[in-house]
Amino acid sequence: MKKLSTFLTLLFLVGTLPLLSGCGKSKEQPGQSSAKPLGPAESMTVMIDGVSNQKMEAVWEFLPASYQTDINGLVKEFATKMDPEMYNGTFQTAQRLTKLLKDKKAYILKNQTIKGLPVPPDKVDQFWDPTISLLNTIVQSDISNLDKLKDFDGGKFLSTTGNQLAKSVISISDLIPTKENEPSFSEKMKQTKVTVVSTEGDTATIKIEAPGEEPKEETMVKVEGKWIPKNLADNWKSKMEEAHQKLAELTPEKVTAQKEQTLAGLKKMNEVLAQLENAKTEEEFNQTLTPIVAPVAMFAPMLMMQMGQSMMGAPQGGPMTLGGPQSLGESNAADPETVVTIVIDKKLSNAEQDPIIDELIKVVDGANILPNVVGETTVIRVSPVKNVEEFAKKIKFGKTTKVDPKTRSINVELAK
Template sequence: MKKLIPLFALLFIVGTLPLLSGCGKPAETAQNLGPDESILAMLNGVNNQEMEAVWNFLPASYQQDVNSIAHDFASKMDPEMYNGTFETGQRLAKILKEKKEYILKNQMLQNLPVPPEKVSEFWDPTTNIISALVNSDLSSLDKLKSFDGGKFLSTTGNQLAKNLVAISDLIPQKDEEASFSEKLKQTKVTVVTSEGDTATIKIEAPGEEPKEEQMVKVEGKWIPKNLADNWQTKMDDVRKQLAELTPEKVTAQKEQTLAGLKQVNETLAKLESAKSEEEFNNTLSPIIAPVAMFAPMLMMQLGQPMMGGPASPTLGENKPADPNEIVTIVIEQKLTSTEQDPIIEQILLSVDDSDQVNIVPMAEGETTIFKISPVADVEAFAKKIKFGKPAKVDAKKRSITVELDK
């Protein structure tokens, strides 16, 4: 099922994030829009992936606040530390694009309980997002000193929106549920009441409860009252944090940050200079091992298939896994996906209800482990294992070490 940010959260997210934009009406004509037209212009911009519309939605002084905060931050930050972070990000983005084929063939990724074709589908839009950010006007302090939110959102913002939509389209959607784009197209905004510089509008979107929102006119533009009431407080909080960013604090972070960047860059250099797929993945595997281990565990705790993969007994049904009902099978061998399949089949025969079981295989170096739930009695479960000999059963740690049949 596709998880979508509620439409109303999108409409008023400008109240919590300073760097937003949209498209539609030019800034100078936005002052002539009514409270309903103002919201619709922003929605049309977002739907067309022309994010300068949200920027145009903001009053001029709000735009100045955003730009001035970016400029102030640039004047306080250390260039070597800041620019170095983005330069490292640019190297990473290039590797993700150029070495895509090698990475997708990495055994760690192949062993994840996610269809390889799904990983491949998500790869390009995800790496495009990373590349857009690390190569944007945020990528150096010199650029940040002349940062313009409207320009940023009409360029990088549009790239991000395009790829986020691409990712959203890849996520399986519930039957007959309107897509995010269709919700925007079909949303109706009407004026309930209007008097002077205040108004109430009603927003109706497919699949969501109608919502009434108070609007106020600020510097000729209609914006949510909640945004107007909280803007100055939020800006004051940000400026206070910037004031606390003293040269001493920046210097204190510099040595550790540069040391971390040096270590990352040394690894990236090895990946860049790799002359074969094997050499590349021998360097990559130890890096992604923790991620490969964490991803299926997160999926298991959420009780949901990853990346829209089909629900199955192997991946578990849509309910959270109780840690007290998870048992870990440890096999001191590195098994391929093909070698894991018959073990999974045998595990399914060992559980009381195969329709409700979660099985998550993972690789840890030369060891393969399987996380299975729900299992109430570890020792009783161990006795049912037919694919090998349970060499060690630890009921307290809920683990079973198995020696495979030869």
């Protein structure tokens, strides 16, 4: 599936990369054939107008016929090599997850761990629906079924799913704040101008000018009667050869070897999704959700601080301070299969955490402990722990209210 996404991404990038440098507005309607062959600037502007108006078939029409054949062939070849149970099962789980994210939005956004992320809650809420819509478009499309993938047609895909994806992407881009009086991404596309600088035979130079952006010149070449960026033409053959080579390496033996692990992971994920789907109350829902998202939430401040240190030129790898997570014990990355997440529905100070950490050090040999406060919840990751249920019996600093071996999490209510 990874290789498939590469080619679909390539399709989208062919249409959108020029937009990043500036786009054009054409008098012709995207998707309509011209009475005469399009010139280098016209080709670019018609394609850009297609993306701007969510008519992504214009991207497909922008490509030479042999390029279209190459893409269709690669996707179909991938489909013949993939295992149906593994491929379809992955998309079915993704469909289930996307539905949960949509249906349980209110519960998720109220989760204290989510609210404790270094992103304003109103921003999460603002981007939530268009992002879920984009994900839903992908997981419900024809590429979600291996039989349909074997009959893949890039033009059809872009004229249906591609149009929906473009709509979601533009909706998300328009939510991104801009400088005062600066047009949104979609408005920039509509206001951009493409002109010809020079032409010599089957080579031309065009200038792309977008509001608020530096003008950019792009070399175009004529391939099979279509004007496309020279960089795309120069690299197409080698990229296709590389893609075919990677597909050749996707042998039945490799697929079979991956299948058992993938299906086991999907089974585990579906069990967790079932718990979340069947939760009758917000409290019950978040008791299952918090241990899952807590590890991500714990590392978010650390990653942001490391990014800040990197930008300021400060050394990295030292102990975290300023209230960030502090790892007690070995600094080596812990094996996820030996990590247990303890969730305490109370915000604990460092002084209140100390006796708990002391107790955990006594019951876990070579303990690696990572405490963190997320919102009004304290989350403590402990490793190495082999048996979650046996470990839970050793907890004396509070009452164990829930033990989930699947998510390797333990909910604890502190003694009063």
